[in-house]
Amino acid sequence: MKIMVNGEEQQIEPKTVMGYIAEIGIDPRAVAVELNMDILEKVEYATTMLKEGDSMEIVHFVGGG
Numbered sequence: 001m002k003i004m005v006n007g008e009e010q011q012i013e014p015k016t017v018m019g020y021i022a023e024i025g026i027d028p029r030a031v032a033v034e035l036n037m038d039i040l041e042k043v044e045y046a047t048t049m050l051k052e053g054d055s056m057e058i059v060h061f062v063g064g065g
Contacts, residue, residue: 001052018045
């Protein structure tokens with residue numbers, strides 16, 4: 001199925017948001033996820049299934065000071 005991730009089309013097998021994040025090697029504690037214009041709570045990552053046509057933005061936290 002096709003989804004958009006950070007503005008780029010991706011072809012993936014059906015999976016959860018957590019499954020996708022793990023597959024691309026990102027620590028879920030260090031990101032925020034917006035799915036179809038809604039911010040997901042971290043507890044929802046494991047239960048939210050990605051669907052054909054979804055649009056997801058993954059934002060990394062950056063420390064500094």
